[in-house]
Amino acid sequence: MNFTYSFADDPNNELLVGNITWQIPDLHRTAHWVHAEDSYEGIYNTYVLDSDYTQWSLLLHCAEKSKSPRYLSSLLMSRQTTLPPNVIAFLRDKLPRYDVALEYMFPMGQENCEDASKNLHYALESSSAPQSKSNKNRKHPFKHRHNKRAGPNSP
Template identity: 65%
Template sequence: MLLWHWVAQVLPLLLLQLLLDLTELPSAAAWLKFNSYTALSKKRTDLRKKCPKVRAIRNFDLELMMGNWHVVQYYASTEELPEYACMRSNFAFSSEDQHITMNFSYIYAEDPLREKLQGNITWLIPDFGTPGHWMHTEDIYEGIYNTYVLDTDYQNWGLIMHCAEKKKHPRYLSALLLSRQPTLGDNVITFLREKLPRYDIDLSFMFAINQTSCEHLMESSKDDPLAYIVNGQQRVADNIKLINKP
């Protein structure tokens, strides 16, 4: 009886010590860092009511900024976990209406079908004396939705930031770290990321966007919403998706 009494007292202490030792291992630390439940428990420090005061890039050449970009890192004040992959943007300027259009595409990183989703944003330039400041033309946003080109070398990398204020809600703030190539050097990424905390951006919520295996993604067919195009060949959706019928 004395032996069992001793075991009952000592065993919980041994298990507690083992757990503490495991959490000091690098693998355990990495798990705690990236596990979704621990990430959700992190308190945000970047939620504000008002948009920051921003000075757009000087001597900005709008034409050189246009074209294709890979989004290699992404921040949004409404998102707390990395969700996207294969995010790309194409900027085009129309001399007819003086508008800038960004067509963008992405996939959800955990989507087993790797279905490409697409959208677009259109801006006007309120003052051509500062062409690095754009305003959204869509009327679905409350108030003014501003976009700023913070920095770019045009040929390799760029950094843009969006901000909108909404009544009775925190501001919506996002930032895109752009690269002409699928990857960007760590030193350049660090250089660009360091420009963002001055706008109350919490860099722990700025996530890398995987750009590997992005050339052959599934796209929905314009003719048939239940059909998809994979590598240029159309397939019926019920061959690759489970459709629940009543």
């Protein structure tokens, strides 16, 4: 997931760019995800709190880093640029029980968004466009085995 964001209390309102890739550590608990990138220090757990399985999902993101305060954030993901007010209210009402501060919730701009599938090398597999030789042998990331990252107690 590619996204831009800024911290609510940043006086310069610096726009930051992020990219998150998750992995599911336990396939019996598919609502729990962790960051797959090695660049992230600490534990970044993401939980799917709710979803209608077609248009939106509500994620809870918990960052735990040694010698740093833990912080919670939430993401309301949608396939559309807007959601009906009743859906937003329904999902906002779920967050206080997880100690997510609602006063920091803000809408994320949907301007200048591009079609994400054009940046995905595996998106070409289903299109009728001819594939270049280099893309022909590339697999969808969910269709190949990733190396497991070593844990903090691993040799």
